[in-house]
Amino acid sequence: METLEKQITKTKNKTMTGAQAVVQSLIEEGVDRIFGYPGGAIMPVYDALYDVEDKLTHVLTRHEQGATHAAQGYARATGKTGVCLATSGPGATNLITGIADAQIDSTPLVCITGQVKSTLLGSDAFQETDVIGISMPVTKWNFQVTKAAEIPEAIAKAFYIARSGKPGPVLLDITKDAQFEKVDFEYQPFVSMRSYQPVPLADHVKLKQAAELIDQSKRPLVLFGQGLILSNAEEEFKTFIEKAGLPAAWTIMGLSALDSEHPLNVGMLGMHGNYAPNKLTNECDVLIAVGMRFDDRVTGDLNRYAKQAKVIHLEIDPAEIDKNVKTDVAILGDAKESLKQLTRIINPNSHFQWLKRFRTLEKEEYEVVINKELNPDSDQLSMGEVVHCINERSDGKSVIVTDVGQHQMVACRYARFRKSKSMITSGGLGTMGFCLPAAIGAKMGAPEKQVIAIVGDGGFQMTIQELGTIFQNDVPVKIVLLNNEFLGMVRQWQELFFEKRYASTHMVNPDFQTIVSGYNIKSRLVEDRSELKDAVQEMLDSKESFFLEVRVGKENNVFPMVPTGASVSEIRLK
Amino acid sequence: MKKRFTVSVFTEDIVGILNRVTIVFTRRKINIESIAASESEIDGIHRYTIVVSESEELVRKVVLQLERQVEVLKAVYHKDDEVIYQEIALYKVPTNVLAGGGEAEKIVRSHFARVLTVEPDFTVLEKTGHHSETQLLFEELEPYGILEFVRSGRIAITKPMRTLRSIVNELELNNTN
Ligand SMILES: Cc1ncc(C[n+]2csc(CCOP(=O)(O)OP(=O)(O)O)c2C)c(N)n1
Numbered sequence: 001m002e003t004l005e006k007q008i009t010k011t012k013n014k015t016m017t018g019a020q021a022v023v024q025s026l027i028e029e030g031v032d033r034i035f036g037y038p039g040g041a042i043m044p045v046y047d048a049l050y051d052v053e054d055k056l057t058h059v060l061t062r063h064e065q066g067a068t069h070a071a072q073g074y075a076r077a078t079g080k081t082g083v084c085l086a087t088s089g090p091g092a093t094n095l096i097t098g099i100a101d102a103q104i105d106s107t108p109l110v111c112i113t114g115q116v117k118s119t120l121l122g123s124d125a126f127q128e129t130d131v132i133g134i135s136m137p138v139t140k141w142n143f144q145v146t147k148a149a150e151i152p153e154a155i156a157k158a159f160y161i162a163r164s165g166k167p168g169p170v171l172l173d174i175t176k177d178a179q180f181e182k183v184d185f186e187y188q189p190f191v192s193m194r195s196y197q198p199v200p201l202a203d204h205v206k207l208k209q210a211a212e213l214i215d216q217s218k219r220p221l222v223l224f225g226q227g228l229i230l231s232n233a234e235e236e237f238k239t240f241i242e243k244a245g246l247p248a249a250w251t252i253m254g255l256s257a258l259d260s261e262h263p264l265n266v267g268m269l270g271m272h273g274n275y276a277p278n279k280l281t282n283e284c285d286v287l288i289a290v291g292m293r294f295d296d297r298v299t300g301d302l303n304r305y306a307k308q309a310k311v312i313h314l315e316i317d318p319a320e321i322d323k324n325v326k327t328d329v330a331i332l333g334d335a336k337e338s339l340k341q342l343t344r345i346i347n348p349n350s351h352f353q354w355l356k357r358f359r360t361l362e363k364e365e366y367e368v369v370i371n372k373e374l375n376p377d378s379d380q381l382s383m384g385e386v387v388h389c390i391n392e393r394s395d396g397k398s399v400i401v402t403d404v405g406q407h408q409m410v411a412c413r414y415a416r417f418r419k420s421k422s423m424i425t426s427g428g429l430g431t432m433g434f435c436l437p438a439a440i441g442a443k444m445g446a447p448e449k450q451v452i453a454i455v456g457d458g459g460f461q462m463t464i465q466e467l468g469t470i471f472q473n474d475v476p477v478k479i480v481l482l483n484n485e486f487l488g489m490v491r492q493w494q495e496l497f498f499e500k501r502y503a504s505t506h507m508v509n510p511d512f513q514t515i516v517s518g519y520n521i522k523s524r525l526v527e528d529r530s531e532l533k534d535a536v537q538e539m540l541d542s543k544e545s546f547f548l549e550v551r552v553g554k555e556n557n558v559f560p561m562v563p564t565g566a567s568v569s570e571i572r573l574k
Numbered sequence: 575m576k577k578r579f580t581v582s583v584f585t586e587d588i589v590g591i592l593n594r595v596t597i598v599f600t601r602r603k604i605n606i607e608s609i610a611a612s613e614s615e616i617d618g619i620h621r622y623t624i625v626v627s628e629s630e631e632l633v634r635k636v637v638l639q640l641e642r643q644v645e646v647l648k649a650v651y652h653k654d655d656e657v658i659y660q661e662i663a664l665y666k667v668p669t670n671v672l673a674g675g676g677e678a679e680k681i682v683r684s685h686f687a688r689v690l691t692v693e694p695d696f697t698v699l700e701k702t703g704h705h706s707e708t709q710l711l712f713e714e715l716e717p718y719g720i721l722e723f724v725r726s727g728r729i730a731i732t733k734p735m736r737t738l739r740s741i742v743n744e745l746e747l748n749n750t751n
Contacts, residue, residue: 132590137597141644144589161644192749194742195586195647319638 018148019044019179020051022112025155027055028187031083033074033444035059035067037094039087041114041127044179046085059444059473062465064091066437068098069463072107073441076424077399077449079232081108081163082441088114089127092173093134097431099169100138104428105253106230108167110158111135118146118175131173140168148181153190160190165198166317167230199316202333202341210312210329211345213286214244219354221277221284221309222246223269223298226253226427227291227316233336234258234420237290240343245350247358249277251292252408253427256417260396266358270298271562272409275369275571276361278562281306282569283357290314291335294324295428304567314338368573369559374414380553381529383410383482389536390452390480391416398450399424399442403435403459406488409558411454422449433462436479440469443477450478450540457483457509464515470545471519478539479521481549484556485509492557516547523547578607579633579651580659580730583622584614584738586645595622595646598639604628608661608727614738619647625728648741652732659730663708664690665699666722667715672697678718685711696721 016024022045026034036058038046049058061067064086071082082102086095092113102109116125132144141161145154151174158170214220228237234257241248241258247266248258258265267274269281281287287309292298299305302324313320313327314335321330331338373384387410390398396418402408402425417423424442426434439453460481470477491505516523522544526535532550539546562571585591592611599606607625614621626633633651640649669692671678682689687701701711708725 133593136590136593137601142590193644194745194749196644197745197748317642319635319642321638323635323638 014185015182016185017044017048017179018151018174018181018183019048021148021151021183021185022155022174022179023048023052023056024185025152025187026083027052029081029155029159031056031081033057033059034083034085035061035070035074035441036085037061037064037067037087037091039091039114039127041088041116041176042085042091042112043114044176045112045114045174058085059440059469061437062468063463064094065097065433066463066466066469068095068102068109068111069431069434069437070441070444070469071109072098072102072105072434073401073424073438074445075107075109075441076438077421077442077451078445079421080445081110081159083110083112085112086114087127088116088131089129092129092131095171096134096138099135099171101426101429101431101434102169103138103140105426106167106226107169108162109169110155110162111169111171113171113173114179115144115173115175117177119177121175131171135171138169139171142171142173145172145174145178148178148183151178151183152185152187156188156190157193161196165196199334200318200332202331202338206329206331207338207341207345210288210331210342213310213312213329214246214288215347215349217286218351219280219283219285220244220246220288220351221280221286222248222288222290223251223292224248224254224257224290225251225292227314227335228254228257229420231291231316231335233291233339236336236339236343238262240339240346243343243348244346245352245355246288247351247355249274251295251298251427252412252423252425254292255412256422257420259418260416261418264355267362268413270295271300272413272558272560274362274413275365275560275573276358278560278568278571279361280357282308282567284309286310286312288312288314289325290339291316293320296324299324300562300566300568300570304569314342365560365573373410378553379529380556381526381532381550382556383407383552384414385529386480386482386532386536386550386552387411387414387454389532390540393533393536393540394450398422398452399446401425401435401439401442401451401453403455404430404432404489405456405459406484406492406556406558407454407456407482409489432459435459436463436466437469439477439479440466440475443475452478452480454480454482456488457481457485457507458487467516467519467521470521474544476543476545478542478545479547480539481512481547482552483509483512483549484552484554486554488556489558491555495555495557497563512547512549521545521547523549525549525551527551576627576629578625578627578654579630580654580657580728581624581626581633581637581640581649581651582730582732583624583640583646584648585620585622586647587613587618587620588645591620591643591645592622594643595624595640598636598643599624599626602632602636604632604636610727610729612729616738616742619738619742623727623729647745648738650732650735652730656734657730657732659704659728660702661705661708661726661728662700662702663712663723663725665701665712665715665720666696667699668719668721669693669695669697671718678715681711681714685714687711
């Protein structure tokens, strides 16, 4: 329907420059916000943006990496495609970390870079970088435009590829002469290409086989990932697990797709995940993976991973089938559609005794780990109690954005969610510096939501300059800095596996309060437990951005833990 | 267990696709033993014939990752006995060693090598066949002095595969649905 409408309203035969065609194409794609940083080779596009500021808002980040993470945060909070803009050479290379992050976490991004004049290509011209070559391994698709006439189709194709099937980042590199050249503009949304089949169709025979396995199962376990969120299949998923009474555990990319309090939600998988789902992965008889890709942080040692179980894999990307874990029944297709069909043919069931096993192990974890983390007996504040305090004071509808490290694992473990698309974290790449710009993008995409950035003192300083973006644009994000004066996660490993040889993990930090005050951001420092609740409340109530720094225990560890190389069932509680 | 496989990759004919194809191999540190690029029987579709020695399991994964590339239409792999394959080798040797019906001439005859050109100081021979065959000729000529040698990558026609036309028709049909 949408395409039809667009076809009718499509702009016809207006002569404009290539740069104007870029901007016009973005508007045709429904883009209203882009993130970027100008420079020589992209100046014509910036000049064209100047004329359409009412329709297309450009957010000037403080670094191109920030632009990519902001676009990712925007995409993850909204389900739309994030767009970023950068100049050639260093501008383009600064995008690479964010693009790689978007690639491994399947985030739809369209990145547009300026490039030197086509006649200078390959000549080591000023600010020339082979960004097509550099970005090839980390993009779903990329393309160099050297003629204005190619622009509308290239952009239409870029959006189509970025958001269809398994989403991902695409990059368009547009030479400066193409931006200046005149073109008769005509825009048509891209419909299909023969070499790219984004959504394989679910196979009925396979669905039946899967249903039989599920019906016969005595100890089923469902693992879900971001695929659920990307295909908007949250409701279908809930109906599916409820019908057959299937316990469901999540990867950190799938977090928030299922209500944290749902009785069938049995928690987090993987290295720092919950005790029960990790242990019982090696006891279930049928493992049903939905929209997840068996990352090594989730599976631990593959040779000792769910060997006793029949494995069903619902997945959109054929290359993921049998990549890490051998499947017995692979159901290719969009999760929403596959789940709908599968739910229809499975028998209603409940697995009360089996679920009790999870509850027993949960209790054990609560006593040994969780209770101590949420109600510490030491004077030092724990990361968990800060997250817990945020849970108690908000309604589970906040969007939590994290950086990478101990605080990330703690946030994933303890934050409670009632709405999907509420956890934004760098899962596959583990990119420090992701949090602050991603939170900016998320807040801009979902202004009606409370967006809370939870960040470590290390990662905060990797993209700290984005405080400037918050300042300039009055972005009311809330920042919680969990300051342990260490690169905590690395220090934890040094403590456990390198005989406490703390090589380069101690951080001598600046006075963060002074820094944020320079950006006119309200702030508070909590060093004592007695102030925590009040400070969290003040932060949540603030209509403006707010910076809450909490000094937490310096040498706390995140548990449980599956040590590298160990099996998931060897998860350690301490 | 490592075995030799011929991977055939069918792609749209665009700049940069070769790079995308080879990245899939290099990411997994797989050595490409030979690669040949050419058009296919369908206008606008290119094919790459790539030879690797790896375990079948790994080759299967690589083929799926090749197909994941947006501009790859199809990727398949075959064992040596499932393909008809050839390589071509060119040998530049001094003309005087061939003259006069000596041993070198016998070697050329026994290998059914073709003479492509005869110049006063050098002669260019051509031999098509499997790697072992072109290699044998190389070894036998070597004592007489080889001035220059080149061998192409393997090209292969598959025995069991569906026609490319029918695959492309199906892909095009899927997309109009
Ligand atoms: C860009 C980047 N560099 C290095 C790392 C390796 N690394 C993972 S966690 C971590 C420590 C993070 O420290 P901090 O931000 O203070 O968070 P904490 O673990 O203390 O919560 C490091 C260095 C990374 N993930 N990303």
